[in-house]
Structures are given as C-alpha cells and as structure tokens.
Amino acid sequence: xxxxxxxxxxxxxxxxxxxxxxxxxxxxxxxxxxxxQKPGQAPVLVIYGKNNRPSGIPDRFSGSSSGNTASLxxxxxxxxxxxxxxxxxxxxxxxxGGGTKLTVL
Amino acid sequence: EVQLVESGGGLVQPGRSLRLSCAxxxxxxxxxxxxxxxxxPGKGLEWVSGxxxxxxxxxxxxxxxxxxxxxxxxxxxxxxxxxxxLRAEDTALYYCAKDGIFGVEGDAFDIWGQGTMVTVSx
Numbered sequence: 001x002x003x004x005x006x007x008x009x010x011x012x013x014x015x016x017x018x019x020x021x022x023x024x025x026x027x028x029x030x031x032x033x034x035x036x037q038k039p040g041q042a043p044v045l046v047i048y049g050k051n052n053r054p055s056g057i058p059d060r061f062s063g064s065s066s067g068n069t070a071s072l073x074x075x076x077x078x079x080x081x082x083x084x085x086x087x088x089x090x091x092x093x094x095x096x097g098g099g100t101k102l103t104v105l
Numbered sequence: 106e107v108q109l110v111e112s113g114g115g116l117v118q119p120g121r122s123l124r125l126s127c128a129x130x131x132x133x134x135x136x137x138x139x140x141x142x143x144x145x146p147g148k149g150l151e152w153v154s155g156x157x158x159x160x161x162x163x164x165x166x167x168x169x170x171x172x173x174x175x176x177x178x179x180x181x182x183x184x185x186x187x188x189x190x191l192r193a194e195d196t197a198l199y200y201c202a203k204d205g206i207f208g209v210e211g212d213a214f215d216i217w218g219q220g221t222m223v224t225v226s227x
Contacts, residue, residue, distance in 0.1 A: 007160060031210065031211035033211065033212070033214070035150070035214070037150075042200060042217040042218065042219050042220060043142075043214075043217055044217070045148065045205075045213055045214060045215050048205065048207055048210060048211060048212075048213035048215075049207055049209075049210025049211050049213075052207070052210055054215060081215035084123060084149075084150070086149065086150050088150075088152075088213070088214070090211075090222070093152075093164070094140070094152040094155060094164070094166075095152065096142075096149060096150040096151065096152060097149075098149050099149040099150070099191050
C-alpha cells in the first residue's frame with residue numbers, strides 16, 4: 001500500500017499564512033482529505049476533494065495539489081488553529097499521513 | 106443531529122476477543138459506507154477497516170486482516186468490529202467514521218464518533 005509523508009511539526013506566527021504538505025504517489029491520481037485534531041477530541045474534516053470545505057469550516061482553510069504533493073493552507077492563522085493535522089488518501093487501501101503538529105506562535 | 110456513538114471498549118488480555126459497536130443517528134445509515142479508524146496513545150491515525158453501504162465491499166488494514174471482522178446492521182443503524190486474537194499493539198482509541206458522498210471530489214470521513222478505548226494488557 002502507498003504511504004503519505006508529512007512534516008512532523010510546523011509553526012506559524014499569529015495572523016500569518018502556513019502551508020502543511022503531504023507527499024505520496026497516490027496523490028497523483030486521488031485527492032487528499034485533511035483532518036484537524038485538537039487534544040482530547042475526535043478528528044474533524046476540514047478539506048476534501050479539489051478544495052472543498054464542509055459547513056462550518058472557516059474560509060481561511062484551503063487545499064491544493066500538484067503532482068505527488070497535496071497542501072493545506074491556513075491564511076491568517078488563529079490561536080484556535082493550533083492542532084494536529086492529518087492528510088488521507090485512498091487508492092488500493094486507505095492511508096493516513098503521520099500527522100503535522102501546528103504551533104501558532 | 107448527526108451522531109456516532111461507539112461502545113464496547115475496555116481492558117482485555119492478549120489473545121482474547123472484544124466486540125465494538127457504533128450507533129448512528131441523524132442520517133440515513135444505509136446510504137453510506139462506514140469505517141473504523143484507531144489511534145494508539147500519542148500516535149497518529151490508522152485506518153482499520155471499512156464496509157460499503159450494503160456490506161458488499163469490505164476492506165482491512167494488513168495489521169488486522171484475519172483477526173478483525175467488520176459488519177453492519179442497517180435495520181439497527183449500527184456498525185460493529187469483532188476483534189479476535191488481540192495484541193498489545195492493538196491498544197488504541199477506536200473511532201467510528203462515516204463516509205461522505207462527494208462524487209468526483211473523492212472520498213472523505215465527514216463524521217466521527219468520540220471513540221472507545223481498547224487496552225490489551227495482561
């Protein structure tokens with residue numbers, strides 16, 4: 001089965017823009033979905049498909065993809081965006097990336 | 106309100122069995138595929154198993170294949186995970202997750218339960 005690779009940790013200054021990336025061969029053919037998980041809480045879907053946000057997700061969250069890399073961008077990061085972020089893709093199997101811990105400074 | 110509520114977790118000895126349940130409400134359960142995803146303490150998410158709306162398509166992670174069995178009862182709006190031959194490495198919080206129907210926009214888990222903890226230890 002394919003693997004998805006994420007940077008373990010990323011930081012961003014309050015109000016600035018941050019990009020979280022996810023690399024994997026499956027992303028050449030399939031969209032990634034992105035999940036936010038805060039401590040002690042269940043994951044929440046924030047981006048799916050080409051660049052779609054479920055109801056209730058702020059528009060500062062956006063998604064993009066190029067080649068084997070999918071990206072989650074937060075434009076104007078807020079303190080409440082500090083969380084773990086996971087990418088996910090499905091080809092012959094269902095795979096999650098290892099997760100990126102986002103710190104908002 | 107769309108809701109998934111897991112139950113059945115607990116402390117179990119290695120080699121023993123446990124059955125998890127997930128009760129769904131607030132949506133038409135038999136329209137959607139469902140999944141189990143787990144998270145070991147301090148670790149990332151790991152997909153465990155998934156089942157299509159009519160149980161016609163089922164998949165498992167290699168780590169649980171042959172030991173775990175997923176099933177659903179659409180009449181009861183419920184999803185299950187029968188876990189046999191449990192190992193210490195199966196210790197995790199087990200989430201039930203619903204598939205969204207996003208067509209050409211691909212697949213995603215759009216609703217998650219709060220999870221039920223499984224601890225495998227002697």
